[in-house]
Amino acid sequence: MNNFQKLAEKQQLLDRKPPQHIKDRVNGTMGLIDLFGRFLELFVPRAMNVLTDMVNPDHVLKSRPAHFKGFVDKEPPKYPNRTIVTPTKPKLNHGNTKQFDDRKSE
Amino acid sequence: MLYDRYSGKVYGRCISLLQDELMAQDAVQEVFIKILLNLSKYSERSRFSTWIYSITYNYCIDHIRRRKRRQKYISEDDVEGVDVAEEVEDSEILEIDIARLKTILEEIPPEDKAILLMKYQDEMSIKEMTEVLLKSESAIKMRLKRAKHKCKRIYDQRYLAMNHE
Numbered sequence: 001m002n003n004f005q006k007l008a009e010k011q012q013l014l015d016r017k018p019p020q021h022i023k024d025r026v027n028g029t030m031g032l033i034d035l036f037g038r039f040l041e042l043f044v045p046r047a048m049n050v051l052t053d054m055v056n057p058d059h060v061l062k063s064r065p066a067h068f069k070g071f072v073d074k075e076p077p078k079y080p081n082r083t084i085v086t087p088t089k090p091k092l093n094h095g096n097t098k099q100f101d102d103r104k105s106e
Numbered sequence: 107m108l109y110d111r112y113s114g115k116v117y118g119r120c121i122s123l124l125q126d127e128l129m130a131q132d133a134v135q136e137v138f139i140k141i142l143l144n145l146s147k148y149s150e151r152s153r154f155s156t157w158i159y160s161i162t163y164n165y166c167i168d169h170i171r172r173r174k175r176r177q178k179y180i181s182e183d184d185v186e187g188v189d190v191a192e193e194v195e196d197s198e199i200l201e202i203d204i205a206r207l208k209t210i211l212e213e214i215p216p217e218d219k220a221i222l223l224m225k226y227q228d229e230m231s232i233k234e235m236t237e238v239l240l241k242s243e244s245a246i247k248m249r250l251k252r253a254k255h256k257c258k259r260i261y262d263q264r265y266l267a268m269n270h271e
Contacts, residue, residue, distance in 0.1 A: 004226035007204045007211075013118035018134045023109055026138045033143070 109138055112155070116162050122227075123166040123220060125212065133169065137162050152237040159228070160238035163220050170216040194254040200226065202261060210260050218253035225250060 001009070116137055120130035140161050148157050199222075202210065211219050224230045224238065235246045 002200050002226055003202060003204050003207055004200075004223065007207055008118065008122065008227055010204060011122070011208075013122050016118050016121070017114050018117040018131055022131050022134050023113070025135050026109060026142075029135070029139055030142055033139075 108141070112158050113138070115155075116158065119159065119162050119223070120166055122211075122223060123163070123216060124169065129169070133162075133165060137165050140165065152234070156230075156234050156237055159224075160240075163224070163238055167216055167220055174216075192255075193251065194258045196226075196254075199254055199257055202257075206261065206265055209264070210257055213260050214253065214256050217249070218256055221246070221249050221253050222257065 113134060117130060117134050120133040120137070121127060124130050124133060137158075141158060144161075148154065152160075211222070214222075221235065221239075224235050230238070232243055232246055232250075235241075235250075236243055239246060239249075241249070
């Protein structure tokens with residue numbers, strides 16, 4: 001044992017265990033990093049898809065054709081007997097009109 | 107398991123380099139997180155313990171440099187500017203009394219201290235030191251020579267002068 005090793009031994013530095021809370025801190029930090037990694041793994045691809053869809057709507061059809069199976073490839077369904085109804089403006093306060101009229105007549 | 111096996115040695119190196127137990131504890135935490143995050147980068151070219159020590163030494167030296175930059179200690183020029191014409195023999199360093207050695211190690215720059223600890227305390231070979239410090243063999247030899255020279259110079263200034271008086 002040389003003088004450097006004797007000095008380290010004297011200072012109890014050769015194999016001195018750090019306090020337990022350091023181990024807990026390492027475990028805690030690694031746990032957090034792991035959790036953050038899982039979060040990124042789960043949400044980053046989804047977020048990227050959403051962002052790409054927003055920038056380029058064609059991407060929706062190209063990247064996820066399974067979602068649109070039977071919709072994109074086939075002709076849209078036809079309903080020959082259906083008549084197209086144009087929506088009319090709804091009457092406001094329909095139920096109360098009579099009530100107001102009754103009051104007026106009184 | 108990895109922590110239980112190496113934490114003692116890493117903690118010891120951190121205390122001897124940083125000279126502060128609390129800072130050494132923080133360093134152990136940082137070093138182990140680095141080790142665990144970079145496990146996949148470990149190549150089996152060097153021993154696993156050498157790889158761990160390289161992370162430890164580099165972390166500690168970086169930490170000291172950052173602290174030194176804040177406190178403005180000795181500049182790098184002072185370290186590099188040492189005249190190293192003559193070779194200092196290992197025996198001259200190894201004969202220094204441990205109390206004096208402790209004082210000298212506290213006075214020399216951390217890079218020199220680290221390289222002396224690797225050489226004499228850990229008994230690393232030059233090849234292992236090149237893996238730890240990521241320098242060429244000749245650069246390591248030169249740094250070691252400088253470190254020994256600095257060590258000897260401080261010893262002479264402090265203790266030989268005292269003996270003559």
